[in-house]
Amino acid sequence: MNSPFCVELSAAIPDELVPDVESKLHYVAVEVSGLRIDPINRARITGLIDRPTDQLSQTLSKKVHRVVDSVMAGHVPVETEVYADRSDVAIPAGDNPMEWLERDGHAFALGAGQYGFGPLVGRLMDFFDVMFAEVHASFDPRQYRFPAMISTAAMARCDYFTSFPHSCCFVHHLREDVDVISAFSNRARSESNPSPQHTELADAEFMLAPAVCFHWYHHLAGQTLPPSGSHSATAVGKCFRYESGNLRSLERLWDFSMRELIFVGPGDKVQEQRRKSMEAFRARLDGLGLAYTIESATDPFFVAEYETRTRFQAAFKLKYEIRPLLPYKNGSLAAGSFNYHQDFFGRSFDINVEGAGSAHTACTAIGLERWAFAFLCQFGPDRSGWPREVAEFVATGPITVR
Ligand SMILES: [Zn+2]
Numbered sequence: 001m002n003s004p005f006c007v008e009l010s011a012a013i014p015d016e017l018v019p020d021v022e023s024k025l026h027y028v029a030v031e032v033s034g035l036r037i038d039p040i041n042r043a044r045i046t047g048l049i050d051r052p053t054d055q056l057s058q059t060l061s062k063k064v065h066r067v068v069d070s071v072m073a074g075h076v077p078v079e080t081e082v083y084a085d086r087s088d089v090a091i092p093a094g095d096n097p098m099e100w101l102e103r104d105g106h107a108f109a110l111g112a113g114q115y116g117f118g119p120l121v122g123r124l125m126d127f128f129d130v131m132f133a134e135v136h137a138s139f140d141p142r143q144y145r146f147p148a149m150i151s152t153a154a155m156a157r158c159d160y161f162t163s164f165p166h167s168c169c170f171v172h173h174l175r176e177d178v179d180v181i182s183a184f185s186n187r188a189r190s191e192s193n194p195s196p197q198h199t200e201l202a203d204a205e206f207m208l209a210p211a212v213c214f215h216w217y218h219h220l221a222g223q224t225l226p227p228s229g230s231h232s233a234t235a236v237g238k239c240f241r242y243e244s245g246n247l248r249s250l251e252r253l254w255d256f257s258m259r260e261l262i263f264v265g266p267g268d269k270v271q272e273q274r275r276k277s278m279e280a281f282r283a284r285l286d287g288l289g290l291a292y293t294i295e296s297a298t299d300p301f302f303v304a305e306y307e308t309r310t311r312f313q314a315a316f317k318l319k320y321e322i323r324p325l326l327p328y329k330n331g332s333l334a335a336g337s338f339n340y341h342q343d344f345f346g347r348s349f350d351i352n353v354e355g356a357g358s359a360h361t362a363c364t365a366i367g368l369e370r371w372a373f374a375f376l377c378q379f380g381p382d383r384s385g386w387p388r389e390v391a392e393f394v395a396t397g398p399i400t401v402r
Pocket of ligand 1: 211213365
């Protein structure tokens with residue numbers, strides 16, 4: 001039976017840190033659930049423990065302190081630069097579309113952070129994918145298809161595990177051992193949902209890709225590129241980030257679709273390409289009449305050392321997020337980003353530009369489910385109020401096969 005669990009902190013959690021702390025509390029421990037900051041007393045964190053003991057309570061209390069302390073220590077009050085503000089655009093605005101999307105079978109949950117979609121949402125995702133490609137046609141990017149999996153060795157090479165360990169999704173298979181395979185198969189005959197034991201699993205050499213662009217850097221590893229010409233690539237792919245209790249409707253999925261445009265080359269060139277990409281995308285959204293902002297941002301690093309990285313990202317304006325408005329919650333949603341990585345991936349993967357040292361990289365990425373969702377939040381179910389080109393696109397043609 002669940003019992004209340006409570007941790008008193010030495011100081012109240014400041015307003016601006018409440019969302020970050022609450023999102024990280026999901027990772028404290030599996031023995032405690034529903035951890036949240038008391039809305040009245042923000043120096044208190046409450047939750048529920050199954051079968052509490054003094055020792056367990058003490059251990060969990062220490063873990064809560066550790067998570068809170070790491071967020072507090074890593075907090076950097078950075079000023080947000082608003083690059084574009086179209087939040088006052090008049091839009092029909094509706095309620096949260098999840099209710100009618102699920103009721104009418106347009107979207108259906110298949111597990112935590114996983115949804116299936118009918119033609120309405122599928123075609124909207126296609127619309128934004130095609131729109132993105134058209135906007136960026138002038139960059140003449142080469143089109144690629146990449147696997148859903150990527151090697152853990154490649155991800156270790158670019159420090160992914162120190163930055164985002166909580167969201168990694170490792171891929172395992174049974175060990176190549178006839179006894180292990182037979183034992184698992186035998187259990188499957190008697191158990192309705194047999195879960196493999198840890199000892200039966202091989203080491204994870206692969207994980208599900210958390211973004212598309214890593215594949216391109218991995219592919220270019222060890223190469224020296226000519227200084228001129230385009231080294232841009234584009235691909236759409238499934239991406240995976242485990243977000244525990246933060247997974248929510250189409251706003252935050254575990255399994256989602258991302259289209260990326262990736263630039264590799266000398267620093268000044270890729271920065272210019274990122275800027276042009278941002279401008280071109282923005283002009284297209286304005287043409288559609290969507291309400292959004294583009295703001296500087298930092299990545300949600302997990303561990304305490306992220307203070308340095310956050311400062312670094314903010315100081316050099318390495319990341320801008322495009323945030324369509326979600327009128328139903330009087331908020332917005334990060335549905336795309338324009339990232340400049342300096343020579344980080346060039347150094348990590350030993351990618352060089354002839355005569356210019358380590359290659360610099362940038363990527364522009366959009367989440368297709370998030371754009372479909374944000375569009376429906378802004379324009380609702382009544383297609384007569386939609387931008388005509390969107391209504392026509394959705395009405396014609398099947399969902400693109402990916
Ligand atoms: Zn990327």
